[in-house]
Amino acid sequence: xxxxVRGHLAPPRLKLQGISKIYPAVVANDRIDxxxxxxxxxxxxxxxxxxxxxxxxxxxxxVRPDAGTILWNGRAVSIPNxxxxxxxxxxxxxxxxxxxxxxxxxxxxxxxxxxxxxxxSVDRRISEVSERYGLPLDPRRHVHSMSAGERQRVExxxxxxxxxxxxxxxEPTSVLTPQAIDKLFATLRGLAGEGCxxxxxxxxxxxxxxxCQRATVLRAGKVSGECDPxxxxxxxxxxxxxxxxxxxxxxxxxxTRGDGTLLVRRLSLPSDDPFxxxxxxxxxxxxxxxxxxxxxxxxNGQKELLAALSGERPLVDxxxxxxxxxxxxRLGAAVRRRLxxxxxxxxxxxxxxxxEMSLAENALLTAHRQELTRHGFIRPDAVRAxxxxxxxxxxxxxxxxDATARSLSGGNLQKFIVGREILQGPRVIIAAQPxxxxxxxxxxxxxxALVDLRDEGVAVLVVSEELDELLEICDRLAVIARGRLSxxxxxRETNAEDLGLLMSGxxxxxxxxxxxxxxxxxxxxxx
Amino acid sequence: MRIRLxxxxxxxxxxxxxxxxxxxxxxxxxxxxxxxxxxKDPFAAFQAFFVTPLENLYGVGELLLKASPLxxxxxxxxxxxxxxVWNIGAEGQLTLGxxxxxxxxxxxxxxxxxxxxxxxxxxxxxxxMAWAAIPAWLKTRFNANEILVSLMLVYVxxxxxxxxxxxxxxxxxxxxxPQSKMFADAALLPNLLPGTRLNxxxxxxxxxxxxxxxxxxxxxxxxxxxxxxxxxxxxNYAGISARRTVWLGMLIGGxxxxxxxxxxxxxxxxxxxxxxxxxYGFAAIIVAFVGRLHPFGILLSSLxxxxxxxxxxAAQINLALPSSVTGLFQGMLLFFLxxxxxxxxxxxxIVRRAVPPIEASGSVATxxxx
Numbered sequence: 001x002x003x004x005v006r007g008h009l010a011p012p013r014l015k016l017q018g019i020s021k022i023y024p025a026v027v028a029n030d031r032i033d034x035x036x037x038x039x040x041x042x043x044x045x046x047x048x049x050x051x052x053x054x055x056x057x058x059x060x061x062x063v064r065p066d067a068g069t070i071l072w073n074g075r076a077v078s079i080p081n082x083x084x085x086x087x088x089x090x091x092x093x094x095x096x097x098x099x100x101x102x103x104x105x106x107x108x109x110x111x112x113x114x115x116x117x118x119x120x121s122v123d124r125r126i127s128e129v130s131e132r133y134g135l136p137l138d139p140r141r142h143v144h145s146m147s148a149g150e151r152q153r154v155e156x157x158x159x160x161x162x163x164x165x166x167x168x169x170x171e172p173t174s175v176l177t178p179q180a181i182d183k184l185f186a187t188l189r190g191l192a193g194e195g196c197x198x199x200x201x202x203x204x205x206x207x208x209x210x211x212c213q214r215a216t217v218l219r220a221g222k223v224s225g226e227c228d229p230x231x232x233x234x235x236x237x238x239x240x241x242x243x244x245x246x247x248x249x250x251x252x253x254x255x256t257r258g259d260g261t262l263l264v265r266r267l268s269l270p271s272d273d274p275f276x277x278x279x280x281x282x283x284x285x286x287x288x289x290x291x292x293x294x295x296x297x298x299x300n301g302q303k304e305l306l307a308a309l310s311g312e313r314p315l316v317d318x319x320x321x322x323x324x325x326x327x328x329x330r331l332g333a334a335v336r337r338r339l340x341x342x343x344x345x346x347x348x349x350x351x352x353x354x355x356e357m358s359l360a361e362n363a364l365l366t367a368h369r370q371e372l373t374r375h376g377f378i379r380p381d382a383v384r385a386x387x388x389x390x391x392x393x394x395x396x397x398x399x400x401x402d403a404t405a406r407s408l409s410g411g412n413l414q415k416f417i418v419g420r421e422i423l424q425g426p427r428v429i430i431a432a433q434p435x436x437x438x439x440x441x442x443x444x445x446x447x448x449a450l451v452d453l454r455d456e457g458v459a460v461l462v463v464s465e466e467l468d469e470l471l472e473i474c475d476r477l478a479v480i481a482r483g484r485l486s487x488x489x490x491x492r493e494t495n496a497e498d499l500g501l502l503m504s505g506x507x508x509x510x511x512x513x514x515x516x517x518x519x520x521x522x523x524x525x526x527x
Numbered sequence: 528m529r530i531r532l533x534x535x536x537x538x539x540x541x542x543x544x545x546x547x548x549x550x551x552x553x554x555x556x557x558x559x560x561x562x563x564x565x566x567k568d569p570f571a572a573f574q575a576f577f578v579t580p581l582e583n584l585y586g587v588g589e590l591l592l593k594a595s596p597l598x599x600x601x602x603x604x605x606x607x608x609x610x611x612v613w614n615i616g617a618e619g620q621l622t623l624g625x626x627x628x629x630x631x632x633x634x635x636x637x638x639x640x641x642x643x644x645x646x647x648x649x650x651x652x653x654x655x656m657a658w659a660a661i662p663a664w665l666k667t668r669f670n671a672n673e674i675l676v677s678l679m680l681v682y683v684x685x686x687x688x689x690x691x692x693x694x695x696x697x698x699x700x701x702x703x704x705p706q707s708k709m710f711a712d713a714a715l716l717p718n719l720l721p722g723t724r725l726n727x728x729x730x731x732x733x734x735x736x737x738x739x740x741x742x743x744x745x746x747x748x749x750x751x752x753x754x755x756x757x758x759x760x761x762x763n764y765a766g767i768s769a770r771r772t773v774w775l776g777m778l779i780g781g782x783x784x785x786x787x788x789x790x791x792x793x794x795x796x797x798x799x800x801x802x803x804x805x806x807y808g809f810a811a812i813i814v815a816f817v818g819r820l821h822p823f824g825i826l827l828s829s830l831x832x833x834x835x836x837x838x839x840x841a842a843q844i845n846l847a848l849p850s851s852v853t854g855l856f857q858g859m860l861l862f863f864l865x866x867x868x869x870x871x872x873x874x875x876x877i878v879r880r881a882v883p884p885i886e887a888s889g890s891v892a893t894x895x896x897x
């Protein structure tokens with residue numbers, strides 16, 4: 001795995017000196033130095049909000065730095081736009097794919113190439129490159145029929161066609177199964193072996209230790225350390241990343257309390273998004289006093305399942321969802337909340353909270369049944385007190401209940417929303433990506449709050465892409481793939497490897513596979 | 528080189544409140560230029576348009592009289608607009624209100640008591656609501672566009688009223704003019720200020736404004752309507768029924784417009800005519816936006832709009848300008864307001880060089896914050 005870090009005498013492929021970027025509210029990058037040698041796989045490690053993405057956008061010409069210089073192969077350059085970055089030989093694979101779903105692979109790639117590239121020759125070049133790097137791709141396939149792993153391949157091949165000298169990968173594994181991650185790493189090592197430098201952005205310590213030769217750690221916009229990750233322990237890296245130890249949550253054996261609290265039976269629902277995933281025969285039972293986790297790669301029906309469970313998309317069959325003994329399939333979100341269900345959505349701004357409104361008003365949004373109104377009129381003092389209690393209990397960093405939701409950082413707003421839903425004393429709580437984008441300390445706080453709820457006898461359902469998180473807090477785990485849910489199994493009897501296989505759809509019978517091939521989110525890369 | 532509008536990270540709240548004033552100032556300025564181009568002395572024209580109407584008590588009374596139906600319609604519309612319910616048909620709902628209220632007045636022409644007026648108001652509000660219920664039902668049942676439906680119903684309402692006053696409700700002693708009998712005294716709003724035409728309709732309008740403020744700012748239902756307007760996904764998530772929002776938004780607008788119709792019929796007009804309003808229902812849309820969809824803002828903007836009506840009349844008499852000058856000023860006011868609002872949310876940037884080649888997604892620059 002040691003690819004040659006050639007020519008210590010040669011100038012670094014990329015050298016950043018004193019790069020700063022100041023936004024009105026926050027210093028995203030503060031005098032950052034970084035250098036990447038030819039053929040080096042260099043990790044940029046940091047928590048969400050540490051400034052990783054801004055730094056990469058500066059290198060790729062999407063953001064202009066306020067200060068500092070960029071040296072490319074020893075020469076000072078300015079990178080005003082992505083076209084210039086590509087001309088220099090910098091390629092970037094985004095965390096969120098930037099592909100047109102209705103176009104084919106080769107059409108998508110042609111769009112990114114210089115004008116004048118004939119499509120026939122593009123097809124040939126795609127086949128050449130994909131063969132050479134072990135990235136099988138059919139140039140004529142439409143992107144909407146491809147899995148996340150395959151889409152990522154399109155992005156990588158698109159970059160490779162321009163023969164980059166530096167490839168930036170932004171959180172590339174967040175959409176992959178563990179098996180697909182191994183394949184990606186093999187490709188990246190091969191590339192590095194040919195002299196291409198790779199900047200690898202991640203907050204996953206194990207991956208960085210397995211793949212990278214050097215790491216630059218960012219904390220709050222500054223470089224907080226540089227090291228060889230192979231020589232460091234995960235906790236050593238975490239210390240650099242968060243400036244403290246990784247917190248762990250307490251977790252005892254679950255004691256479920258008999259009756260089913262949330263029962264889902266043969267739930268099928270066609271997606272209302274043409275590129276969404278249809279739900280097929282979902283069965284699930286959730287009892288008070290346990291945490292059930294649903295793992296899976298995003299885009300496999302999570303969005304549709306959550307909308308059906310929360311009542312945002314009522315169903316035709318009332319008995320498909322039974323909440324505390326009431327058939328609620330046809331009833332909306334308000335009724336389900338009245339029956340004791342609360343819900344933490346994945347999107348915070350615009351769904352979990354109204355960006356323009358204050359935290360107090362956002363508390364009122366879902367918590368108004370907590371005696372925050374009288375005869376239909378709002379009790380402002382009670383609303384403020386509820387918001388204040390949420391802020392205090394979940395250590396939300398906010399000036400007070402009058403701060404607008406938009407003014408909070410993502411993690412703090414997430415804490416507020418989680419807190420608002422928990423303090424309503426639910427009997428069932430559904431949390432989608434509860435710790436996504438939240439710093440490590442806050443994530444531990446949120447996980448602990450969910451575990452505490454469980455211990456009080458609440459039924460907790462967590463939908464997440466973070467396997468480690470699910471394995472840590474869940475009592476039972478199921479996997480969603482292509483709109484189907486695997487039978488849940490005890491979390492203590494499973495591991496990331498097994499879950500990865502399930503995520504690729506291994507539990508779906510032959511009939512299901514045939515069906516999935518014509519539908520969208522196939523995951524053939526993990527087979 | 529090309530011109531690009533870029534979103535501002537934090538739109539100014541202060542400018543949000545100042546933009547109606549800027550729009551009014553720009554309207555005045557361009558209006559004066561317009562007068563000058565027509566060969567009128569701009570200062571004399573300004574005087575005639577905006578000062579002369581208010582020089583005596585009668586003029587002030589007229590200002591408040593015309594402001595009443597405007598603020599009534601506008602606060603009702605604003606409640607809907609806050610929730611993204613676009614009722615454009617207040618003019619029709621006003622007409623139906625006048626028709627129903629007037630119908631009550633005509634039915635109890637000789638036998639009425641003190642209860643006639645309240646009954647007329649209730650009938651008017653109900654009529655306006657019934658008219659607004661049509662687009663609300665079509666919207667919630669068939670997802671029909673409420674803008675088009677409510678707008679088209681304006682003409683149906685006006686023709687219905689016209690049919691009645693040309694036919695069954697025509698005054699037999701009215702020399703064949705298309706108008707109803709004059710209402711009995713019990714069916715007329717009492718005068719507030721001797722020497723003017725100002726009537727109790729103003730108090731009614733002020734009461735409705737205060738009630739609207741209470742509803743929008745202090746009630747849970749009003750709060751939920753604001754949420755529905757600001758963030759529909761959040762409303763859906765919190766279990767705020769989209770249907771109820773449409774119904775509430777339309778019915779509130781219909782009720783206040785219906786009351787405004789009774790206000791006109793039982794106030795300055797005192798009978799039913801083929802047309803009960805010089806476009807108050809449409810002008811109220813502008814009033815609502817100039818007043819920032821806030822009840823107290825609407826209070827002020829309805830006075831401004833009322834002044835434009837008076838000025839337009841004065842301009843016809845004193846400057847020999849056509850009556851369409853009123854519409855021109857209304858249009859300019861809305862135009863400048865919308866323009867000012869664009870610049871609150873966006874900044875103009877001139878891009879000199881060609882933009883970089885297409886990224887497959889325009890959203891790359893906004894995604895992630897790590």
